[in-house]
Amino acid sequence: MNFSVPDFDVGIIGGGPAGSSMAAYLAKAGINCAVFEREIFPRPHVGESLVPSSTRVFKELGFLQKMEEAKFPYKYGAVWTSSGSTKSYKHDLDGLAADSKADIRFAERDQPGVDQIHTYHVDRGIFDNMLLHHANGFGAKVYEGVAVQGVDFSETPYAAIKYSIGKKECSTTVRMVVDASGRRTTVGNQLKWRIKDPVFDQYAIHTWFDGYDRRAMAYKENLTNYIYVHFLPITNSWIWQIPITESVTSIGVVTQKKNFAARKESREQFFWDCVASRPDLFAGLKAAQQVRPFREEGDYSYAMKQLAGDRLVLVGDAGRFVDPIFSTGVSIALNSSRIASADILQAMETGNFTREGFNQFETTIRRGTRNWYNFISVYYRLNVLFTAFILDPRYRLDVLKLLQGDVYEEQEPPVLARMRSIVTEVERNPKHVWHNLLGDLTANAFVAAGA
């Protein structure tokens, strides 16, 4: 094998949002890169509702116009609802008037780098395919139907990406590797960096419905295109309602492992039982047509011991996954590639491909995901607190900042520190009016899994 010139400067494993945005950033800057994607696109994928921090990446990559032309439903904000049976939601604390319903609009807070008041709900088959083609348009090579088996880092000065085409074993040399293989975490697994999250063990079951009248659950008029999170009477469980087109809606139930039945048929029954706890939703969905089979995602939360190594970075879900409650996955994928691509471009200039060269990326993403993790932990531990903060003018915009995906700059946003201190207060005081509303997930969540 001739190592004098590698086949590519950068080899990217996976063509989801993390991989294709990375390819677009690098190819746009003139880097010779290739994406190896195991599927043939378009392929279906969970994760359909975006947050506004995605817009910055779309703008930088000249992709915003294509998002507009695709006519994905606009997403202006989010709504949280409960069945209203939880009377104790009405207790006040510290001037915080909690309620069982809340909504928020992204337009309420200006966000640096984002000059539109909407983001999008997307059909991931279409969206991922568009972004991968966009990267290809900048000159990134794209190989679909190629499943990477592993990477050999011993063949210095380059790395060798291993895969097979039919019965033929193949190897492609690169200066460095980007693992963007999503929750398969191809290289992270190979290097044994993956740590299972000891706290979050959620499962999800989801499908699409055509003809569901979203007005059935609309909390206020004109809010039918928002993402809806419907709390369930089962602890730590909720339903997402995401518009995919004018008439198609994605519905998913998220719950803890202990609630999820072992048998497939029972799990579909579980979906309907959960939906039945919200009678309006149940009636609306029963009157609609289910247009996709049920799909399941399970026990998906984990962290990685490292997000970078010599000649390697891990972006998007390949680096970490917590929980989809705030629809952040795609945004984190896009922004982790935005941030990592700056370090990679620097490495291409200096020739320094050691882990230290990717320090800016690793530090920034760890800070952002730690903030997400803590925010999600607070939410699951005491979700009454979340709606209380949303409804309180003292905190509303600070919470919105987190919901917009603005999480990377501050070590710990003050609003998060305040929420955490209230949770601790409620945990310590069994007589507290909110004590019996504490969720099952323990406060250890704050220090779990490399957070």
Ligand SMILES: Cc1cc2nc3c(=O)[nH]c(=O)nc-3n(C[C@H](O)[C@H](O)[C@H](O)COP(=O)(O)OP(=O)(O)OC[C@H]3O[C@@H](n4cnc5c(N)ncnc54)[C@H](O)[C@@H]3O)c2cc1C
């Ligand atoms: C239940 C649930 C609900 C969610 N809801 C939302 C939501 O509403 N909004 C949101 O933003 N996010 C959501 N997410 C998260 C979202 O799905 C992910 O965060 C997002 O897809 C991450 O993008 P990615 O590019 O890192 O990974 P992926 O999108 O998973 O892309 C990885 C790609 O790598 C390919 N690949 C894998 N292994 C290999 C290999 N060995 N060789 C070659 N290719 C390979 C895969 O085929 C895939 O195309 C949700 C997740 C779950 C589990």
